[in-house]
Amino acid sequence: MSGFVSHFTNRLDAKGRVSIPAPFRAVLARDGFEGLYCITSSHCEAVDAGGNELLAEINKRSEAFAKLSPDHDALAIALFGASENPKIDGDGRMVISDMIRDHTGITDQVTFVGMNYKFQIWEPEKFREYRAEAQRRALAMLSGQVPVPSQGEPA
Amino acid sequence: MSGFVSHFTNRLDAKGRVSIPAPFRAVLARDGFEGLYCITSSHCEAVDAGGNELLAEINKRSEAFAKLSPDHDALAIALFGASENPKIDGDGRMVISDMIRDHTGITDQVTFVGMNYKFQIWEPEKFREYRAEAQRRALAMLSGQVPVPSQGEPA
DNA sequence: TGATTTCCCATGGTATCCCATAAGAACCCA
DNA sequence: TGGGTTCTTATGGGATACCATGGGAAATCA
Numbered sequence: 001m002s003g004f005v006s007h008f009t010n011r012l013d014a015k016g017r018v019s020i021p022a023p024f025r026a027v028l029a030r031d032g033f034e035g036l037y038c039i040t041s042s043h044c045e046a047v048d049a050g051g052n053e054l055l056a057e058i059n060k061r062s063e064a065f066a067k068l069s070p071d072h073d074a075l076a077i078a079l080f081g082a083s084e085n086p087k088i089d090g091d092g093r094m095v096i097s098d099m100i101r102d103h104t105g106i107t108d109q110v111t112f113v114g115m116n117y118k119f120q121i122w123e124p125e126k127f128r129e130y131r132a133e134a135q136r137r138a139l140a141m142l143s144g145q146v147p148v149p150s151q152g153e154p155a
Numbered sequence: 156m157s158g159f160v161s162h163f164t165n166r167l168d169a170k171g172r173v174s175i176p177a178p179f180r181a182v183l184a185r186d187g188f189e190g191l192y193c194i195t196s197s198h199c200e201a202v203d204a205g206g207n208e209l210l211a212e213i214n215k216r217s218e219a220f221a222k223l224s225p226d227h228d229a230l231a232i233a234l235f236g237a238s239e240n241p242k243i244d245g246d247g248r249m250v251i252s253d254m255i256r257d258h259t260g261i262t263d264q265v266t267f268v269g270m271n272y273k274f275q276i277w278e279p280e281k282f283r284e285y286r287a288e289a290q291r292r293a294l295a296m297l298s299g300q301v302p303v304p305s306q307g308e309p310a
Numbered sequence: 311t312g313a314t315t316t317c318c319c320a321t322g323g324t325a326t327c328c329c330a331t332a333a334g335a336a337c338c339c340a
Numbered sequence: 341t342g343g344g345t346t347c348t349t350a351t352g353g354g355a356t357a358c359c360a361t362g363g364g365a366a367a368t369c370a
Contacts, residue, residue, distance in 0.1 A: 002192065002210055005238040006254070010360070015315080019360050023240065043225045057222050090317070092359080114238070115231035116214075117222065131232060138233030139197060141226065142216060165350070170325080174350050244326065246350085 003027055004050070004114035009124050011109055017093040018110045024119055025092050027051075036094060038121070039083040040103045045126055047100050050118035057117065096121075158182055159205070159269035164279050166264055172248040173265045179274055180247045182206075191249055193276070194238040195258040200281055202255050205273035212272070213238075251276075
């Protein structure tokens with residue numbers, strides 16, 4: 001089966017809770033991670049979220065540097081300082097922390113976006129903007145992937 | 156045996172369900188994917204649908220970029236954020252989600268178009284127009300400058 | 311002890327499961 | 341060949357399960 005796909009927008013309640021979309025919970029259950037792993041994205045106003053599969057990707061990054069080296073320490077602080085492990089309650093909800101609020105600008109609604117091995121947490125309006133841009137970039141990337149020398153776009 | 160071929164038009168019921176053509180279900184059963192994998196087409200008002208074979212094609216595209224990089228993120232949002240995994244019920248039906256409705260303009264009827272390794276989901280009238288245009292282009296290519304050697308041309 | 315967090319239950323809307331039916335296709339046997 | 345029979349398929353609808361959301365109460369923390 002596949003990973004996190006599609007996107008959903010849910011409401012925050014008065015206690016700052018929001019339902020994680022049921023299809024995403026099913027993927028997390030298969031992954032086996034306890035709770036949720038969250039880390040603020042370094043290049044956009046979103047939070048990466050997932051389980052063991054996401055954690056493995058992050059670890060892979062820091063393994064490129066020797067442990068105890070200054071580079072490794074700096075990266076570790078940057079990565080894990082920007083991370084959280086929110087719990088998921090019995091009804092499949094998580095609490096949006098202040099860190100997530102500050103980094104995303106979320107107020108009363110949350111958009112969850114599937115990205116296969118992880119998903120992202122967005123403020124809905126910011127997501128719409130980012131998505132339009134992402135689609136433009138994706139089109140350019142995919143057409144550039146094919147060995148076509150010129151930048152020309154057919155009709 | 157072959158993949159998805161021919162095309163069929165079925166009705167949506169009051170609950171937004173539509174029967175997936177039986178021949179397509181047979182192909183999906185052979186493919187072994189759980190449910191259906193759907194992704195909105197980036198260049199026309201249709202949705203690509205299929206199983207593992209389609210998913211593999213999509214994965215291949217995103218694997219060209221390093222995970223957690225801005226490029227990969229943009230591509231993942233464009234691809235997987237625009238995807239869905241509809242279930243197929245015991246009678247071989249799927250529900251047409253709002254995302255599919257918005258992207259295709261489907262209201263009360265759905266046209267399923269076989270394309271071998273995948274099939275497409277269209278609003279019937281839009282498909283007729285697209286098909287007519289595709290045939291014009293094909294005719295122009297066949298009768299025109301492009302060297303098409305031995306294959307007989309229609310009409 | 312006051313404020314916050316966590317657990318538990320309630321509810322309305324929706325999706326899913328299951329069964330029914332009608333039309334057509336395939337099949338069979340004389 | 342022809343008529344009857346059985347299967348398959350698309351479609352409709354009732355009953356049930358699930359899900360997002362709200363809110364009370366217990367537990368935890370400062």
